[in-house]
Amino acid sequence: MSQKLAIKPQNCYPHICHVVASINEEVGGPAYSVTHLTQALSKQQIFPHLFTLNYQKVGHQLATNGVTLHSYNATPVARYLRGFQPSAYQHLEQLASAEIDLIHNHGLWMFPNIYARQAAVINRLPLVISPRGMLESWSLKHSWYKKRLAWILYERKNLKSATAFHATSDEEVQSIRRLGYKQPIALIPNGITIPSLSNLPKREVLIQAFPKLNNKKWLLFLSRLHPKKGIDNLLYVWQSLVNQFPNWHLIIAGPDLIYYQAKLESLTTQLQLTEKVTFTGMLSGELKVAALSQSNLFVLPTHSENFGIAIAESLAYGIPAITTKGAPWKDLVEYHCGWWIDDNQKALKEALLEAINLSDKERQEMGDKGRIMVEKKYSWGVIAEEMSKVYHWILGEDNYPSSIHLY
Structure with a gap:
């Protein structure tokens, strides 16, 4: 003492x-x-x-x-x-x-x-x-x-x-x-701050700012832009899937403190993904809530994470999540609210295929389980x-x- x-x-x-x-x-x-x-x-x-x-x-x-x-x-x-x-x-x-x-x-x-x-x-x-x-x-x-x-x-x-x-x-x-x-x-x-699910902003809030998102289902990455987050792996995998899922769009949201976005945008152009990927920069307020609450699936293919707050945020809004075993989220498997995968492109592609091929109802049921879990534990x-x-x-x-x- x-x-x-x-x-x-x-x-x-x-x-x-x-x-x-x-x-x-x-x-x-x-x-x-x-x-x-x-x-x-x-x-x-x-x-x-x-x-x-x-x-x-x-x-x-x-x-x-x-x-x-x-x-x-x-x-x-x-x-x-x-x-x-x-x-x-x-x-x-x-x-x-x-x-x-x-x-x-x-x-x-x-x-x-x-x-x-x-x-x-x-x-x-x-x-x-x-x-x-x-x-x-x-x-x-x-x-x-x-x-x-x-x-x-x-x-x-x-x-x-x-x-x-x-x-x-x-x-x-x-x-x-x-x-x-x-x-x-x-x-x-x-x-995690457990949000109310009443009076959430509509999809149009984000669509007005980023028109390419209109009439698409949203795959959301939300975290700071950094090499350890595995965003390059996500882009390579996304290129292999976009032709199968033309009604899906990848959103990459987050602050860029090390000027990494320019490299990712260059890779996006190289992979011919410019019409299939939107970089929003950092989102806050209604824009962030709209992204989290109106997305259909969340993904964080990180190489290393001591927690991964964005995963908890997505689950709190009832959105199922995919992340790697570089993040401590075995709860995703134990509570049947997402995918906890090896840190490689093959595993990421398999998880995305499985998740996207689910029905909207099945994904929503997973998201509901995730929200209950974070309310109880986090x-x-x-x-x-x-x-x-x-x-x-x-x-x-x-x-x-x-x-x-x-x-």
Whole structure:
């Protein structure tokens, strides 16, 4: 138990500071999961803080209702040097010394992640680290030479300093253990906001913006555009199927932070798919809801994913999903709401053939099962309750929670 918590009144909620590199909307992934988690924690006898940098060129920061936000505009140096901003660290260190009982760091490789460890160590606070998929084999191999240097300079030290880890899947637990870390690991998946299915936007909302979608069934990819998402495999497979299914259209939606869309559009042209594929860019608001709720099938052929929030989102709207075993979604098979396949073009083609050949009614029945499953297992209230138990346990206030995996 931290010394500061011990002298607080017993009815005072613990102050937990979540540190994440960015919560700007176009960043995706952790930006959404961390903001939703902190908001849900505010209803679980937790006083959440959120420390981050604001990268104004990648969209607005996501909402943090019920959370004390500590946000600092990223300097030009921070934008080009992985969040290097010593002045922001000074604010975090002061906050930690005055108010915080535990620091929960999300992600790796960025300077705010180093700042989280430094503030925790200096103030003798417990440190929880959520790698957010960044210790998976595929992720470690991508730009390995840069990560190897960062590993030697600071990341190994960061991870060694953790009081406990938070993993979102069994696979992520194993990734942490393979690297030799023996601290307790809380296995708690990401959550999902369960949407209402009443008054959903009509298909025409998206068709008006992208006329090629008219009179077609929609196969939706929605995630950030990045090589690890397997979009090139999807395009090669789609080329082999389009003549069989002329009434289907592939939508590729998501932010492009690394200028990858130009390569994908070039491949689309090379494969003569320009009339069969639509790149929408990032979708938000009604456009995103229309895409998720009005699509007939969702696909994420990823090489590596610690969770895959877009899969959960599609299921929450009653849309069956296809993803690879690079994502921890065996629930798709166990609950009969999608396809969990090997990460190769052959398996992807077979799954798409099976899914597209189903009747609309059969796909809808699968989607309905998926929505029931995410309501039961992945609502943010359920997730925040489990995470709250972990914090109270680390701080010596609660019993050993069932989510904890000991070495």
